[in-house]
Amino acid sequence: IYSLLFWCSSFHILQYWLGYIHRRSNNMMAENRDYNALVHDINLEDITSSEQNENILRLLRNGDTDWSNRLYILEDEFDGDNDEFIVGAGDDLGWLGYFIGISQVLKALYIEYLPEEGERVDALMRGVTHNRGDQGFEKFGYFLRKNNALTRLIFEGFHVDAESGHYIAMALEQCRNSSLRSFELDQTNISVEGFAEIAEALRTQSQLEDLDLGRNNNIGMDGCVALGNTLTRWEASNLKCLVLSRNNIDDLGLQALVEGMAQCRNLEELNLSNNRSITAAGLRSISSLLLQSESCSLTELMLYHINFCDEGAIALADGLRGNKSLRGLAFHPTLAGITDVGWSAFSKLLCDTSSINNTYLSNHTIERIGDSPSYANPPDIRQYIAWNKDERIDATICKILRAHDHFDVKPFFQWKLKFLPLMIAWFERAHGNESEQLLENRKLSSMYDFVRGMPMSSRRRSRKRRFDGESK
Secondary structure, eight states, rough: OOOHHHHHHHHHHHHHHHHHHHHHHHHHHHTTHHHHHTTTTOOOOOOOSSSHHHHHHHHHHHHSSOOOOOOESSSSSSSSTTTTOOOOTTHHHHHHHHHHHHEEEEEEEEEEEOOSSSHHHHHHHHHHSOOOOOOTTEHHHHHHHHSSOEEEEEEEESOOHHHHHHHHHHHHHHOTTOOEEEEESSSOOOHHHHHHHHHGGGGGOOTTEEEESSSSSSHHHHHHHHHHHHHOOOOOOOOOOOEOOSOOOBBHHHHHHHHHHHHTTTTEEETTTTTTTHHHHHHHHHIIIIITTTOOOOOOOETOOOOOOHHHHHHHHHHHHTTOOOOOOEOOOOTTTOOOHHOOOOOHHHHOTTEEEEEEHSOOOOEEESSSSOOOOHHOOOOOOOHHTTTSSHHHHHHHHHSSOOOOOGGGGGGGGGHHHHHHHHHTTTTTOHHHHHHHHHHHHHHHHHHHHHHHHHHHHHHHHHHHHHOO
């Protein structure tokens, strides 16, 4: 038995060392491999660990367009599609890199896993750059310059150390590829220094439409300043979506970012969720510099898992007065720390009942405050939001009719009888916002009050003119 165990153990050790020697020899060969000379004779089955991976290399090599033209580099299978390259021990990543590098049809590259062995990562990048002499990500920019089809570049779910961050930054600086539309650095636990360098390198990528830097990246104050400066330099920014969730951003960091965000006049979505150090002070900077900007195009602002309390709610409500673009203000009502005071500020934003004019000037465009569904919202907030969302009615007219039982027509006497047809036309527009009988009664009542008030006003003016004449 002991002899059997010894030989089994020795066999496994031998297998391990043979595998190590095989991988090491492949990596050493990859360092001086002439891919262009060998590509015509290479057997894809010999350099891959599975039939799926072999097929992916074939699609890339042949420039086949009859697939998604997206490539996911993964550790484990996700949904089994033919665009998933599951990295195994038998995969020669140098050849994978080479076929990625020569591809003219690859539109999206998702790097969600890289093996821990640095030699294999180096081999991948050398393959991408056709073995141009440098290691790691250092010459990745060559690939970005040459590929005119790539629209998405994603690094997700693996650690990017300071050196790799430096090389990614170098690659972005070299990239002048106007086809790149989306860049994601997601769950990489990158260092503060590495992120700041990448953020500064992004200044050459003003054509980007989606920038996802969320979830467990260590942005830090230096990163916020660098990214804010980059956004400010994008004179003709195409950015539509910016994700900065779960990055330990605080008020000072947010203030450093907001000025740059305000320059992104096409920005539609901003996700700041899970930055739990943000308070009302940071939200005031968003309100004053972003939401109140005449060029604001933001439609969705996400603030999940931020305890901004009543002061934050008031700051947001103040910022949204007069804003015509925002459709969704997303947060968890039960986790935001809002009391009746904060909800009252949102209620006044949606329908200020202090006067008809203030009701008219209320916000009638926002369609979500809080979470969806909105069960945790107070009833009046839910009702106002429902009117804003209902395309069958005019939310402005509906709020005015419901908030004001009697219309004070005195402020319109200065228009004299010119106002009467305008009043009738307004009530005609109000059809469908209230019952026909009630609406007709209110129209006749308002017309009566207006006509009845006109002679009294005229007599007062006549008496004043007569008094002035006698004095003269």
